[in-house]
Amino acid sequence: MNKWSQKLITGILLFLAAVATPVWAVNFGVFGDISYTDSNVSGATNAFALGGLDLYAQESIDENTRAFVELVIENNGSEFVIDLERLWISRSVSDSMNISAGRFHTPLGYWNRSYHHGALLFDTITRPAFLEYEDAGTAILPLHIVGLMFDGDMTMGDGNLAYEFGIGNGPSYDTSGGYGSSEININNTSDPNRAKSPVLRVTYALDAIPLQFGVFGMSNNVAESGTGGASGVAAGETLVQQTIAGVDLNYSGERFDAIAEYFQLKNDDKYGSTGSHTGTAYYLQFGYQITERFKPVYRYESLEFNDNDAYFTLLGSRQEKRHVAALRYDLDDSNALKLQVTNVRPKSGESSREYAIQWAFLIP
């Protein structure tokens, strides 16, 4: 048995052990996907790819308490690894407040709080590039957070007002291997400094029409987590003082739907002398359900920032725009075929075109 197989089996056993008592109370499911990709990038090869295999379970411990665990088995480029994506316990303390502790998807906008790691749940094959998770090359946001979350909702006027407030370990970055060589660190079990990151999202959903607005914000002291890194600051020291703010809008009609999200990242350089800069990221997505099974979707994505922005320099990000056209065909409620063409237009460098086919499924 090779090393990854041992890890896989250990992970599954731990997962099952975590959720197995009492079996009758557990809601257990699996999301997965298999894709085929190609592109016109010189030297790129076409390939089949296993997407992340997502195992999740939720158990109602008592009338007011729920626990949730989500593990994803995925390939990190060289081998399969098991990532603990979400783990939380939540207690309802009143009709309008739940208190939770654990690891969550950060309430930054609509996409990150609605689709999570389930490819079947969204209409395109890929997430917006700037909303990729921390281990992806195009990631720019701390989309997971470890700490406490307070959420709830209440009727207000002709709609429903909901809030999510979290506070947790701040993100960090290891510059030991140089800029752009690492990933945003979520700090699951420790934090390199004492600064904690607060995050808030407030949404209002109308009763009369399926329209929801959201506003959100987060404050981070992005710390150095390596020693002797390229930044020249000690581990635990702040690299970038960051404020994220944004708005989101979601309309989900019988046939037509639209999602729009806008993020602004104000980054104050604390390891160099480039000062403060503000970058913007946004996307607009439209879908139309032609028949019960067929749905074409179009999305426009944009990421722009100052070339001297200290945060994007750390990450090694590139400015780009993307046009994404996709066609989804639902075979039934639990599996769907998707086709997608993505046109990537970086600010500098050549544009490229990517083609992908995906079969996404849910084992409920």
Place this chain on the structure above:
Amino acid sequence: MKQQKPRLIIWLLALLSLGMAAASQAEVVVIGHPAIGADSLTAKEAARIWLGKAKTLPGGGKPHVVDQQPGSAVRNAFYGKAVKKTESQLKSYWAKVVFTGKGAPPKALADDAAVKQWVASTPGGLGYIDGGAVDDSVKVLLRLP
């Protein structure tokens, strides 16, 4: 004697069809706690409540709902008539809701008597039972013939 056999079969078939017809036309009744704010529900409102989409009752207050056991006739009838979903569709629906952390399926009680008892003793409680099991301990909100 030879002529009585077909007649017997016809009678048996007739009785069987009557039984099947009665079973397929059994009335499902949505019941609520006696003090619940709503006086009635539409099938669409009931569907939104049981799918966790409605946060408040038409007459105000937060709904607390229970299900019956998967595979039971009354559950199949309720979800078929009010929610318009099969057991398989329901399973996929709740899998997605659970995954997104937005809720959990209602707990399932053993039978009509258990549902009626729970609803009668739970403020804001809602359930569904066979029409023949209704009594004064609960408020009838919707009849699904």
